[in-house]
Amino acid sequence: MDEREPGARTYLGVPLYRPKVAFFEFTSCEGCQLQVLNKEDTLLDFLSLVEVVNFREAMTEQSDDYEIAFVEGSITRDDDVKRLKKIRKNAKVLVALGSCACFGGVNQLKNRFKDLNFVKTEVYGRHPIDSGPVRTLEEIVKVDLKIYGCPVKKEEVEKIVLHIAIGKSIVFPKYPVCMECKRNENICLFELGEPCLGPVTRAGCDSWCPDNRAGCWGCRGPADDPNLDQMKKIMLEKGFSEETLLDRLECFGGFSSLMKKGNVNEKDL
Numbered sequence: 001m002d003e004r005e006p007g008a009r010t011y012l013g014v015p016l017y018r019p020k021v022a023f024f025e026f027t028s029c030e031g032c033q034l035q036v037l038n039k040e041d042t043l044l045d046f047l048s049l050v051e052v053v054n055f056r057e058a059m060t061e062q063s064d065d066y067e068i069a070f071v072e073g074s075i076t077r078d079d080d081v082k083r084l085k086k087i088r089k090n091a092k093v094l095v096a097l098g099s100c101a102c103f104g105g106v107n108q109l110k111n112r113f114k115d116l117n118f119v120k121t122e123v124y125g126r127h128p129i130d131s132g133p134v135r136t137l138e139e140i141v142k143v144d145l146k147i148y149g150c151p152v153k154k155e156e157v158e159k160i161v162l163h164i165a166i167g168k169s170i171v172f173p174k175y176p177v178c179m180e181c182k183r184n185e186n187i188c189l190f191e192l193g194e195p196c197l198g199p200v201t202r203a204g205c206d207s208w209c210p211d212n213r214a215g216c217w218g219c220r221g222p223a224d225d226p227n228l229d230q231m232k233k234i235m236l237e238k239g240f241s242e243e244t245l246l247d248r249l250e251c252f253g254g255f256s257s258l259m260k261k262g263n264v265n266e267k268d269l
């Protein structure tokens with residue numbers, strides 16, 4: 001029986017559809033793709049759910065015949081645009097993988113400089129490098145699904161792929177990281193003298209950083225209806241500077257649209 005025929009494979013008795021998937025990267029550190037390859041104990045299960053036809057970090061074979069494209073990285077060059085549009089055309093579903101793809105990630109920090117040639121020279125010296133302003137995938141093509149995080153959490157990627165394979169809807173947490181942090185019985189880092197964006201950041205990482213005694217930097221972007229004014233108040237009350245707050249809010253680009261709306265901006269702080 002063709003393994004792509006419904007009924008050929010099942011998971012908990014539910015017929016599995018095994019989609020052809022491809023992984024691509026643009027401007028990124030490739031850490032999100034590495035997450036997918038990490039943790040060998042679940043890798044075989046993951047690979048049984050999908051047929052990987054393109055994954056430069058893991059295999060040499062390449063094919064344009066795929067249904068789901070996982071795209072990591074932000075867009076910084078003209079030839080990136082052409083390549084991304086081709087991927088979009090080939091894929092039924094395009095998934096933005098990680099904060100670089102969703103928000104511009106740490107790369108978007110360079111957009112803060114008025115003179116991008118200055119940035120280019122600082123980083124690459126006199127080498128003739130083509131590197132323009134940072135754009136998200138969504139600024140170029142339609143994105144069907146976003147998987148947040150810098151890096152993405154492997155368990156979340158696997159869960160999403162499983163849901164696609166069995167046709168179950170995908171629901172992302174709307175609540176903030178603090179909810180997971182409390183569930184994991186951590187002492188709040190503010191009590192230990194460390195700043196944290198957990199109150200305004202989208203959960204889903206299972207409070208990865210606070211679990212390891214490091215404050216959240218907001219890599220997954222904002223939770224639903226985040227109260228940035230209250231976040232600012234807490235930071236100041238706990239003795240952290242406005243600059244510390246701004247550094248964190250700006251780091252991955254997830255909060256940029258909210259800051260532009262005037263909740264918190266450089267003038268404000």
Ligand code: SF4
Nearest residue numbers: 028031098099100150
């Ligand atoms: S989101 Fe983070 S881990 Fe993923 S590619 Fe970008 S910089 Fe690397």
Ligand code: SF4
Nearest residue numbers: 178181188189196198
């Ligand atoms: S450590 Fe951070 S995430 Fe945890 S409760 Fe405190 S503010 Fe929230």
Ligand code: SF4
Nearest residue numbers: 205209216217218219
């Ligand atoms: S705790 Fe914050 S910075 Fe750390 S992984 Fe979660 S969302 Fe990202």
